[in-house]
Amino acid sequence: MLHKHKHNQTCCPVHVTFPEQEPISAEKAAELEDLFKILANDTRLRLLHTLARVEEMCVCDIANAVDMTPQAISNQLQRLSDRGIVATRRSGNQIYYRVVDECVVGLLQKAMCLLDDSEKLAKV
Amino acid sequence: MLHKHKHNQTCCPVHVTFPEQEPISAEKAAELEDLFKILANDTRLRLLHTLARVEEMCVCDIANAVDMTPQAISNQLQRLSDRGIVATRRSGNQIYYRVVDECVVGLLQKAMCLLDDSEKLAKV
DNA sequence: CAACTATTACACAAATCAGTTTAATAGTGT
DNA sequence: ACACTATTAAACTGATTTGTGTAATAGTTG
Structure with missing residues (x-):
């Protein structure tokens, strides 16, 4: 049951190691948390994918x-914009967003690819 | 100012596109959200990295x-275990966790690599 | 200027979450 | 059986987050 890796996956490495011996710093962990947090919301994910x-x-x-609703969208676009993930351009009444x-x-x-992989694995 | 990509980065692709024309499904977005959510916490990130x-x-x-504290750790290890990211093995009093x-x-x-890239860019 | 559209700002309520505290469980050694 | 260690369970609190509703802002059109 532990033979999870079939070597026919498209994203997952066979084995990942962190070359550095030092533990991750609290500061870097916080930065990573922020990065993943912005992606940890289905609305923002759909906006980004769109x-x-x-x-x-x-x-x-x-x-x-x-x-x-445009309000809900605007909320999340704002957060993506605050992080510098998207930017805006005004043209008349409309405000255009871009990645x-x-x-x-x-x-x-990459995350979408990983999910596809695990689905494939689950079906075996 | 828009010339962000210097082509000397180690992680970021120059341009990413999603080949499929269809928008991401609400179901898949929710799965992605769950995946990122589990990573969107500095404690869990430090546990995983360790x-x-x-x-x-x-x-x-x-x-x-x-x-x-072991209690706080156990909380988060449990969540990682629930998602099948880590597993346990008992040996006497101790319970050993592994990825x-x-x-x-x-x-x-990959996320750590992206952060390193943006730091490099920021220093330019 | 007035009416209208597009977007954002702000306050709010419900939901989720993380760490603490206290208590329970499982195993070891005497 | 008893004392002890390691880990987990459960309840609790404070903080954060999300979409909603309402109001404000910016731009367009007449």
């Missing part, structure tokens, strides 16, 4: 895309 | 390593 597939999109269009931190999207992509 | 560097470790040793989900550790490693 924005990652287009050049830019205005709030009401995003709200329609995820079927939520500027590709790294975070890369992390999201 | 465990990823050894074969296995008992609760009191982990508690010492991160300088917290069994290397994928999650891989995600942690």
